[in-house]
Amino acid sequence: MLFPAVLGFLTCAVSLSSAAVTMENGMPMQWSKTVSQVTDFPSKDGVLTPNPWHLPHRMSFLRLMINATDPYMESMGPNATNSPVWGMPVLLGWLLTSGRLADPTIATTCGKEKGDPMCISPNSWWSCINYYSTALGFLSAAQKGFFGPGVQVQMQVPEGEVDYCTTYDDCAARFSDAVTAWDAFYQGLKDAKESSLPDAEKKDSLLGLYWTARTASILNATATCNSRLRHYSTREASFSKSWVDNVEYLAAVHYHSDLKTAEMFARPLPGRILKLSDRAPSILDMTKEENHSLYIFNWMDRINFMLGGSMVRLWRRAMCSVAAREKGREMMEQVLLNPAFATKTFISIITEMGVTC
Numbered sequence: 001m002l003f004p005a006v007l008g009f010l011t012c013a014v015s016l017s018s019a020a021v022t023m024e025n026g027m028p029m030q031w032s033k034t035v036s037q038v039t040d041f042p043s044k045d046g047v048l049t050p051n052p053w054h055l056p057h058r059m060s061f062l063r064l065m066i067n068a069t070d071p072y073m074e075s076m077g078p079n080a081t082n083s084p085v086w087g088m089p090v091l092l093g094w095l096l097t098s099g100r101l102a103d104p105t106i107a108t109t110c111g112k113e114k115g116d117p118m119c120i121s122p123n124s125w126w127s128c129i130n131y132y133s134t135a136l137g138f139l140s141a142a143q144k145g146f147f148g149p150g151v152q153v154q155m156q157v158p159e160g161e162v163d164y165c166t167t168y169d170d171c172a173a174r175f176s177d178a179v180t181a182w183d184a185f186y187q188g189l190k191d192a193k194e195s196s197l198p199d200a201e202k203k204d205s206l207l208g209l210y211w212t213a214r215t216a217s218i219l220n221a222t223a224t225c226n227s228r229l230r231h232y233s234t235r236e237a238s239f240s241k242s243w244v245d246n247v248e249y250l251a252a253v254h255y256h257s258d259l260k261t262a263e264m265f266a267r268p269l270p271g272r273i274l275k276l277s278d279r280a281p282s283i284l285d286m287t288k289e290e291n292h293s294l295y296i297f298n299w300m301d302r303i304n305f306m307l308g309g310s311m312v313r314l315w316r317r318a319m320c321s322v323a324a325r326e327k328g329r330e331m332m333e334q335v336l337l338n339p340a341f342a343t344k345t346f347i348s349i350i351t352e353m354g355v356t357c
């Protein structure tokens with residue numbers, strides 16, 4: 001079935017401007033179509049069988065993860081939107097509205113306006129990478145008992161796809177880095193509940209575990225997903241690479257990706273897939289903010305290349321204390337969101353920071 005509102009939205013996004021839209025009515029895209037309890041998923045012989053290739057189900061994983069972990073997230077702040085996990089549904093919303101979940105080939109109409117707009121294509125590099133954060137995060141939460149005792153899950157898999165793991169055991173065997181990191185995050189949440197550490201320390205440590213899980217999922221997924229990059233322009237492929245780097249920069253500062261912050265960071269992301277002719281910051285149909293963020297992404301990539309791939313490593317090493325991470329967070333905001341920020345100060349600050357820890 002087609003959702004007229006989504007079709008209308010996509011048409012509008014294509015014809016007017018390509019600014020990234022990640023939310024509707026103050027919530028991530030399609031939030032109203034998500035399930036509110038795991039038992040709302042289909043099941044077979046007592047095993048839940050959600051379909052991660054159907055957007056409302058994939059989005060539901062995130063809603064359920066947020067809901068189940070909220071009681072352990074007191075250190076993140078008093079509001080219902082303070083969990084860092086909110087960053088994931090906002091990101092998924094951007095992937096949806098920017099067309100990145102759609103089939104990049106002409107083989108199917110999966111995820112396309114004039115096809116099945118709620119379909120997530122297993123051929124898309126972005127869908128593939130995102131699978132390992134959302135599905136593994138969900139499987140690990142179920143395994144750790146966050147949805148109640150003995151909840152078993154087997155992910156549906158598109159016909160003919162063999163790359164994607166479907167159960168906790170299967171994923172833990174093939175993507176052990178990612179699953180181990182998610183397990184550690186959920187264990188950390190339980191430990192924090194019992195711990196008498198001050199909230200600020202709990203928060204920093206939980207955010208560290210959360211980002212380790214996010215980056216481990218992405219890095220562990222690239223080996224499997226990167227073959228899908230051939231379906232895109234070299235511009236989009238290089239953007240995807242700098243996007244991964246960007247996640248590592250955010251991870252190093254233990255970014256607190258609550259709903260509001262995540263939305264702010266997602267807004268300047270490119271609202272459509274990049275074409276070969278796109279040259280930031282001179283892309284005519286993009287907003288000033290999109291032009292800027294793409295320019296910065298390219299710039300970071302170039303610097304990283306010039307330094308022999310060591311910029312991310314340098315940055316990670318500099319973010320070695322709570323105070324340094326605080327400074328780093330401010331700088332990420334400046335560099336990505338403020339077009340007036342001079343890129344050269346970035347490097348001098350990193351170098352300076354390196355010696356203060």
Ligand SMILES: *[C@@H]1O[C@H](CO)[C@@H](O)[C@H](O)[C@H]1NC(C)=O
Pocket residue numbers: 036037067068070071
């Ligand atoms: C989780 O969802 C249930 C069912 O919708 C709801 O009753 C509960 O308040 C939610 N808990 C949190 C912490 O959001």
Ligand SMILES: *[C@@H]1O[C@H](CO)[C@@H](O)[C@H](O)[C@H]1NC(C)=O
Pocket residue numbers: 076077078079082
């Ligand atoms: C919680 O929400 C209130 C009201 O929207 C806001 O003023 C406050 O800054 C929020 N606190 C945090 C920690 O996000």
Ligand SMILES: *[C@@H]1O[C@H](CO)[C@@H](O)[C@H](O)[C@H]1NC(C)=O
Pocket residue numbers: 174175176177178220221223224
């Ligand atoms: C994921 O990480 C684990 C542990 O490093 C490794 O054994 C496995 O091969 C990785 N999986 C893929 C598909 O790269």
Ligand SMILES: *[C@@H]1O[C@H](CO)[C@@H](O)[C@H](O)[C@H]1NC(C)=O
Pocket residue numbers: 281282283284285286287288289291
């Ligand atoms: C993006 O950059 C191009 C070239 O500099 C410019 O023509 C376009 O107006 C920019 N978009 C906005 C909204 O500033």
